[in-house]
Amino acid sequence: MSSQRRVLIDTDTASDDAVALIMALRSAEVDVKAITVAAGNVPVDQATSNALYTTELCGSNVPVFRGAAKPLLRTLQIADWFHGKDGLGDHGYAPASYKVEQEHAVSAIGRTIAANPGIEIITLGPLTNLAAAILQQPGIVDSVSRCVVMGGAPCCEGNVTPAAEFNIWVDPEAAHIVFQSGLPIEMVGWQLSRGAAAINHGDVARMLNLDTPFAEFAIRCNSSAEQAFYEQTGEKGICLPDPIAMAVLLQPKLCLESSEHHVKIETTSELTRGMTVVDRLGVAPDQRNRHIWSSSLASRKVRVCWRLDVAGWKAALMTALR
Numbered sequence: 001m002s003s004q005r006r007v008l009i010d011t012d013t014a015s016d017d018a019v020a021l022i023m024a025l026r027s028a029e030v031d032v033k034a035i036t037v038a039a040g041n042v043p044v045d046q047a048t049s050n051a052l053y054t055t056e057l058c059g060s061n062v063p064v065f066r067g068a069a070k071p072l073l074r075t076l077q078i079a080d081w082f083h084g085k086d087g088l089g090d091h092g093y094a095p096a097s098y099k100v101e102q103e104h105a106v107s108a109i110g111r112t113i114a115a116n117p118g119i120e121i122i123t124l125g126p127l128t129n130l131a132a133a134i135l136q137q138p139g140i141v142d143s144v145s146r147c148v149v150m151g152g153a154p155c156c157e158g159n160v161t162p163a164a165e166f167n168i169w170v171d172p173e174a175a176h177i178v179f180q181s182g183l184p185i186e187m188v189g190w191q192l193s194r195g196a197a198a199i200n201h202g203d204v205a206r207m208l209n210l211d212t213p214f215a216e217f218a219i220r221c222n223s224s225a226e227q228a229f230y231e232q233t234g235e236k237g238i239c240l241p242d243p244i245a246m247a248v249l250l251q252p253k254l255c256l257e258s259s260e261h262h263v264k265i266e267t268t269s270e271l272t273r274g275m276t277v278v279d280r281l282g283v284a285p286d287q288r289n290r291h292i293w294s295s296s297l298a299s300r301k302v303r304v305c306w307r308l309d310v311a312g313w314k315a316a317l318m319t320a321l322r
C-alpha cells in the first residue's frame with residue numbers, strides 16, 4: 001500500500017492557487033485524489049480552466065471537477081483586479097487540452113472523502129463547495145483527518161475590508177457552516193503571507209535560475225498580483241497565501257506557533273462581514289458572551305497558525321519548482 005498521504009484540494013484557481021497546485025502535484029509526500037473548483041478570484045469556468053492548465057503543466061492525471069458558480073446566498077464578487085482578468089496575470093496562456101470531469105465538485109467531494117477515510121483537505125478559495133458537500137452529507141466530516149483552510153485574518157486586518165480576508169468574505173455563510181461542522185480545521189490566515197514571507201527580488205532570481213517551466217510560470221502568472229499587493233499594502237514582493245497554506249499542509253512543522261480556539265464567522269454585519277473572530281483569551285464562555293457564542297462553543301475548536309517558518313516555507317517552494 002502507498003505511504004503517500006491522500007489529499008483533496010478545493011480552489012478558486014488564480015495565480016497563487018496555481019503555485020499551490022504545483023507544490024502538491026509535484027510532491028512525493030501526497031497523492032492528490034481530486035481538485036475541486038469554486039468561483040472566487042475569477043468565475044468558476046475560468047478558475048477550472050486555470051486548474052486544468054496547471055495540472056497539464058505538471059503532467060498530472062488528477063481529476064478536476066467544476067463546482068459552485070456563486071456563493072451559497074450572495075452575489076459573487078471576484079478579484080480580477082488583483083490576479084488579472086484570466087486570474088493568471090493576463091499573459092494569454094492557451095487553454096489546456098485536459099478536460100474537466102462531468103461530475104459536480106460537490107458530489108466529488110462527498111464521494112472522494114467517503115472513499116478515502118483519513119483524507120486531508122485543503123481549501124484555497126471561498127468555502128462554498130465544501131459547505132455544500134457537508135450540507136448534503138454531514139457524516140463526511142468524521143472521515144477527514146485534517147482540513148487546512150487558507151482563509152481569515154485572525155486578530156488582525158483583512159485584505160478586502162479592515163475586518164475580513166477575501167476567501168471568507170466572499171462566502172461567509174459557507175465559512176460559517178464549515179467552521180461549525182466539526183472538521184479538524186487548521187487556519188492559515190492571510191497575514192502569514194506578508195512581510196518577510198513574500199517572495200522578494202532575490203527569491204525570484206533564485207527561482208528563475210532553476211530554469212524550469214514551473215518556476216517561470218509561478219513568477220510570471222503572479223505579475224498582476226505582485227503589483228496589486230504593492231498598491232494594497234505598500235509592501236514589495238509576491239504574496240503567496242495559498243502556497244503557504246499548501247506548505248503547511250505538506251510540512252506541518254512549518255507552522256512554528258499555533259493554538260486552538262473557538263472561531264466564529266461574522267455573517268450579519270455589513271461592516272465586519274466575513275470576519276474570523278478568534279476567542280484568543282477564552283472569554284467566549286463567560287456569562288456576558290455565552291448567548292452570542294453558544295452554538296460555536298458546542299463545536300470543535302480551530303487550530304490557528306500564528307507564526308510561519310519563513311526560511312522553511314521558501315525552501316519548500318524552491319523544491320517544488322525544481
Ligand code: BDR
Nearest residue numbers: 016017124166167190241
Ligand atoms: C486568498 O484570496 C485569493 O485572492 C487568493 O487566491 C487567496 O486564496 C487570499 O486572501
Ligand code: CA
Nearest residue numbers: 012017124125
Ligand atoms: Ca485562492
